[in-house]
Amino acid sequence: MIALIRAEVTKLRGSLALLLAVAAPAFPALLVLLGMLGSKRTPTWNSVYLSFALPVWSLFLMPMTIAAFVALVGQIEHRSRGWDHLLALPIRRWQLFAAKLIVTLGVIIGMTALMLAFATGAAALAGTIRGAMPLGAIPWDMVLDRTAAMLVASAAFSVILLWTALRFASFVVPLGIGIAGVLVALSAMITRTDKADYFPWLLQVKVFQSPNPWTYALIGGVAGAVIAVAMVAAMARHSFR
Numbered sequence: 001m002i003a004l005i006r007a008e009v010t011k012l013r014g015s016l017a018l019l020l021a022v023a024a025p026a027f028p029a030l031l032v033l034l035g036m037l038g039s040k041r042t043p044t045w046n047s048v049y050l051s052f053a054l055p056v057w058s059l060f061l062m063p064m065t066i067a068a069f070v071a072l073v074g075q076i077e078h079r080s081r082g083w084d085h086l087l088a089l090p091i092r093r094w095q096l097f098a099a100k101l102i103v104t105l106g107v108i109i110g111m112t113a114l115m116l117a118f119a120t121g122a123a124a125l126a127g128t129i130r131g132a133m134p135l136g137a138i139p140w141d142m143v144l145d146r147t148a149a150m151l152v153a154s155a156a157f158s159v160i161l162l163w164t165a166l167r168f169a170s171f172v173v174p175l176g177i178g179i180a181g182v183l184v185a186l187s188a189m190i191t192r193t194d195k196a197d198y199f200p201w202l203l204q205v206k207v208f209q210s211p212n213p214w215t216y217a218l219i220g221g222v223a224g225a226v227i228a229v230a231m232v233a234a235m236a237r238h239s240f241r
Helices: 002-012 016-023 026-038 045-079 082-086 093-130 140-153 155-167 172-191 213-237
Strands: none
Touching: 002 016, 002 093, 016 045, 016 093, 026 045, 026 093, 045 093, 045 140, 045 155, 045 172, 093 140, 093 155, 093 213, 140 155, 140 213, 155 172, 155 213
C-alpha cells in the first residue's frame, strides 16, 4: 500500500492537479490582504480566521478546488489509458482506489494547512503595511479545532467527487457535480433554510455556525467513511473497457 501511495504522489508531480492544490489556498489570503488594506478598522486574529478565511474557504473555494483537483486526478488515468496498466498489475484492485483516496484526502488536509499559513502571512503583511497588526493573540486552539471539524465534515462530498472522477472518463462530470453542490449550498445560505443542514456541501460550513461543530463533523465523517467503503468496493469491480 505504501508503494501505491508513493506512486500516486509521483503522478501528481508536475501536474496541473498539484499546481491547483498549491495555488488555490492563496486566494483566501489575497482576500484577507485586500480586506485589511481596504478597511479602516483593525480586525482581531480571531475574526481573520474564524469569521473570514476559514468560512470563505469552506463554503466556496475548498469545494470548487476539490472538484477540479479530483477531476484532474481522474484524467491522469483516463486520458493515458492508465487503467489498463494499473489493473494488470499483480495487486488487489481495491488497494489502487484506496491509495487514490488516501492521497486525495492528504492533499485536502495539506491545502487547508497551506491556506492557514497564507492567511497568517497575508494578515501580518497587511498589518505591517498599515502599521497596525490584528488585535489579540492568535486563538490557535479554536482555529485548529474548527479546522479539524471542517475537514472531517467535508469528507462526504470529497469522496463523492472522487468517486465520480474515477468512475466517469469525462472531466465535466465531477466538475459539474461540484459546481451544482456549491450552488445548492449557496442557495441554502442565502435563503437561510434549515431544510438543507445535512446536505454534504453544507456540513463543513455549519461547523462555523453551530455551537456544536463536531455534530456536523461526525455526520460528514461517518457519511464519508461509508461512501468511501462503497466507492472502493464498487470501483474494484468496475470494468473500464
